[in-house]
Amino acid sequence: MPGFFVPFALAAFLFLPICSIAQTTGGGTRATPSAAAPAPAADNCNGIFLSYRTGTGSKIAPTDPKHQPYRFESTLTVQNNGIERLKSWQVYVGFKHDEVLVSASNAILADGSSYPALVGNGTVFAGFPMTDLKTAIETAGDSTQTSVEVKMLGTQFGVKPPAIPWPANITLVNDGWACPAPSTLGKIIGKNHLFLHADCSN
Ligand SMILES: *[C@@H]1O[C@H](CO)[C@@H](O)[C@H](O)[C@H]1NC(C)=O
Ligand SMILES: *[C@@H]1O[C@H](CO)[C@@H](O)[C@H](O)[C@H]1NC(C)=O
Numbered sequence: 001m002p003g004f005f006v007p008f009a010l011a012a013f014l015f016l017p018i019c020s021i022a023q024t025t026g027g028g029t030r031a032t033p034s035a036a037a038p039a040p041a042a043d044n045c046n047g048i049f050l051s052y053r054t055g056t057g058s059k060i061a062p063t064d065p066k067h068q069p070y071r072f073e074s075t076l077t078v079q080n081n082g083i084e085r086l087k088s089w090q091v092y093v094g095f096k097h098d099e100v101l102v103s104a105s106n107a108i109l110a111d112g113s114s115y116p117a118l119v120g121n122g123t124v125f126a127g128f129p130m131t132d133l134k135t136a137i138e139t140a141g142d143s144t145q146t147s148v149e150v151k152m153l154g155t156q157f158g159v160k161p162p163a164i165p166w167p168a169n170i171t172l173v174n175d176g177w178a179c180p181a182p183s184t185l186g187k188i189i190g191k192n193h194l195f196l197h198a199d200c201s202n
Contacts, residue, residue, distance in 0.1 A: 048086055048133075048177070051077040052093065052170050057161060069155050072099075072165055076107075076125065079147035080133035086174065087132045089148070094122040094169035097156040106130065107150045116154075124173055125150055 054074035062069075076093065080086045090110055095101075098120040101109075109117055110124035117123070127133075130148055139145045159165040 047082045049079040072156050074152045076150040089127045090173045092124050092171050092173045094167045095119045096168050097165045100155040102153045105151045106148050
C-alpha cells in the first residue's frame with residue numbers, strides 16, 4: 001500500500017545536522033553550519049557522527065490532559081569517522097519535555113544520576129563500559145569499536161503522538177570540540193521514526 005505512506009513522504013522534512021570541529025588549540029571557535037545541508041549521512045562526516053532516532057511512543061497512565069505522560073524509546077548513536085580516537089566520549093542531549101529516563105544502554109549519566117532520572121532540562125551521557133571510540137583506521141572499520149548505540153527508554157510529557165518529542169539539541173561536549181548551531185533536524189523514515197543528526201568533523 002504505497003499510498004499509505006504518501007502523507008509521511010509529504011510531511012515536512014526536518015533536518016538538524018551539526019558538525020563539531022575539533023579545536024586542537026582548545027579554543028572555542030564555532031564552525032558555521034553548512035547551508036542547505038544534504039540529508040544526514042555518516043558517510044558525509046569525517047569526524048564524529050551523532051544520530052538521535054526516536055518514534056512517537058504511546059500514552060501511559062495516568063490520564064491527565066494537562067500533563068499527559070507518554071512512553072518513548074530512542075537510540076543515540078555516536079560514531080567515530082575521524083583520524084583520532086575519541087577518548088571518554090560525552091554527548092549532551094537537550095531533552096525538553098520533562099523526560100524521565102528509565103534506562104539507557106552503553107552509557108551512564110555524566111552527573112552520576114541513577115535511574116529513573118529527571119532529565120527534562122537536558123543531560124550528558126558518558127560511555128560505559130566503552131569510554132573511548134577507536135578509529136576505523138586502527139580497527140579496519142570495526143563498527144563495534146568505532147561506534148556505540150545508547151538505547152533509551154523513558155517517559156515524556158505532553159507530546160501527543162504522532163508528534164515527536166525531539167530534544168532541542170545533541171552535541172559532543174568533549175573538550176576541544178565545538179558544534180555549530182543546529183540548522184535542520186531529522187527526517188521522517190517510514191511511519192514515524194525520525195533522526196536527529198550531528199556531523200562532527202575535524
Ligand atoms: C529545570 O530547570 C528549571 C529552571 O531552572 C527548574 O525549575 C527545574 O526544576 C529543572 N528541572 C529538572 C528536572 O532539573
Ligand atoms: C547545544 O548544546 C550545547 C551544549 O550545551 C550548547 O553549547 C549549544 O549552544 C547548544 N546549541 C543549541 C542550538 O541549542
